[in-house]
Amino acid sequence: MAHISFEESIKILSENLPKSKGSEKVFLENALNRVLAKDIIAKFNNPYKETASMDGYAIKYLDQDGELKIIGKNPAGSFEFNKLKSGEAIKTYTGSFMPDGADTLVPIENVEVKGNKLKILKKVEKGFAVREIGEDFKKGDVLIKKGKVIKSAEIGVLASLGIPVVDVVKKPIVSIISTGEEIVDLDSKYEIGQIRSSNNYTLTALARSLGFIGINLGIAGDNKKEIKEKILDGLKNSDVVITTGGVSVGDFDFVKEITSEFEVLFYGVNIKPGQWVMVAKAGEKYIVSLPGFPYSSFVTFLLYALPILESLENKKVTKKIKAKLLHNFVKTNPKYQFVAVNITFDGSFYVDTIGKKQGSSGILTNLINNKALMCLKEGTYELKKGEDVDVLVYDDLFR
Ligand SMILES: Nc1nc2c(c(=O)[nH]1)N[C@H]1C(S)=C(S)[C@@H](COP(=O)(O)OP(=O)(O)OC[C@H]3O[C@@H](n4cnc5c(N)ncnc54)[C@H](O)[C@@H]3O)O[C@H]1N2
Numbered sequence: 001m002a003h004i005s006f007e008e009s010i011k012i013l014s015e016n017l018p019k020s021k022g023s024e025k026v027f028l029e030n031a032l033n034r035v036l037a038k039d040i041i042a043k044f045n046n047p048y049k050e051t052a053s054m055d056g057y058a059i060k061y062l063d064q065d066g067e068l069k070i071i072g073k074n075p076a077g078s079f080e081f082n083k084l085k086s087g088e089a090i091k092t093y094t095g096s097f098m099p100d101g102a103d104t105l106v107p108i109e110n111v112e113v114k115g116n117k118l119k120i121l122k123k124v125e126k127g128f129a130v131r132e133i134g135e136d137f138k139k140g141d142v143l144i145k146k147g148k149v150i151k152s153a154e155i156g157v158l159a160s161l162g163i164p165v166v167d168v169v170k171k172p173i174v175s176i177i178s179t180g181e182e183i184v185d186l187d188s189k190y191e192i193g194q195i196r197s198s199n200n201y202t203l204t205a206l207a208r209s210l211g212f213i214g215i216n217l218g219i220a221g222d223n224k225k226e227i228k229e230k231i232l233d234g235l236k237n238s239d240v241v242i243t244t245g246g247v248s249v250g251d252f253d254f255v256k257e258i259t260s261e262f263e264v265l266f267y268g269v270n271i272k273p274g275q276w277v278m279v280a281k282a283g284e285k286y287i288v289s290l291p292g293f294p295y296s297s298f299v300t301f302l303l304y305a306l307p308i309l310e311s312l313e314n315k316k317v318t319k320k321i322k323a324k325l326l327h328n329f330v331k332t333n334p335k336y337q338f339v340a341v342n343i344t345f346d347g348s349f350y351v352d353t354i355g356k357k358q359g360s361s362g363i364l365t366n367l368i369n370n371k372a373l374m375c376l377k378e379g380t381y382e383l384k385k386g387e388d389v390d391v392l393v394y395d396d397l398f399r
Pocket residue numbers: 178179180182183195196197198199200244245246247248249250253273274275276290291292293294296361362
């Protein structure tokens with residue numbers, strides 16, 4: 001079967017992306033980084049009433065010339081709505097409601113007090129240090145839109161609205177299975193010639209680092225029954241099942257046969273790494289079978305599993321940006337290529353491949369400290385130093 005182009009694979013995938021999952025309720029403390037499932041609408045004005053933003057005396061603006069009579073105190077949290085008449089002042093504190101009849105607050109620094117007499121030494125303009133009703137938000141305002149990822153300020157706004165429980169989109173669950181007769185897990189004895197399985201650990205961690213629920217389902221040998229059982233097991237408890245290995249042309253590449261029993265969206269893409277990737281639907285769920293090489297499985301997870309997970313939670317966790325190449329780069333492979341790059345920011349983004357090893361897709365260590373992939377369209381060509389390139393950023397660049 002001829003491989004399809006990268007663009008074609010993305011088109012097919014985007015036409016088959018899932019709808020976002022339903023919602024669930026979480027305590028506000030657990031809502032950080034979750035996707036809001038319903039608009040948050042203010043049920044009251046904040047502030048509820050005109051409020052002092054400094055410590056001082058509430059007065060009528062036109063009363064600033066003569067001597068005023070201090071008729072009392074108005075501490076924050078006192079809900080007596082004091083009334084103020086002409087010629088009077090009420091001591092009022094930061095956060096206190098302004099008395100009815102007062103339109104201005106003269107700060108303590110501007111006045112002289114003798115007994116209950118107040119003299120204003122330095123006048124202020126009308127409305128000084130008074131927060132308007134609804135200055136922060138007004139009743140009926142849509143404060144946070146459905147689909148927004150909840151960060152610290154959203155947590156604060158929800159708290160200020162008195163909302164202890166929030167409706168958020170359920171987190172997508174992705175299960176990861178490594179396959180291969182030669183690979184062994186950490187709990188098994190290692191014999192020369194075997195390969196310690198890294199993919200199930202790397203991809204579980206990658207899924208979790210991007211905010212999804214990653215489940216490491218361990219290893220299945222090159223055995224159709226075992227592989228199928230593990231995939232079916234994964235499908236029961238997760239939205240997406242990832243397999244690694246067993247998808248190319250070897251005699252023991254059974255995963256592709258098992259995954260083919262489902263509704264295959266595509267198998268084989270003209271990309272480097274990852275040309276043997278296979279994506280299938282299993283009813284509402286997905287099986288994404290990635291090549292076994294550690295670098296290939298990492299890249300293809302980002303390219304094909306991540307869009308499904310993002311769609312399920314209705315959020316984007318990767319960014320596509322332009323960056324300038326810090327050195328010439330010769331693209332020798334005609335496939336659409338994804339290259340691990342160092343990325344730096346100095347007013348613009350810059351990328352380079354300094355210190356990255358050249359070789360097969362078996363090189364996982366190139367991804368240590370890596371946050372981005374340079375995306376190079378099909379063809380062989382030379383890129384010049386200073387040229388703009390497309391970059392897929394999958395980690396926080398400023399951390
Ligand atoms: N005759 C051909 N051979 C290969 C081709 C080809 O076109 N013709 N394509 C190569 C490419 S490209 C890739 S990518 C691999 C993909 O093969 P599989 O997906 O079937 O992967 P495996 O053969 O099972 O494994 C490949 C490689 O990765 C190691 N591996 C597998 N799983 C893990 C794991 N969990 N942790 C660490 N390392 C793992 C495995 O030992 C192999 O070395 O096919 C090429 N061959």
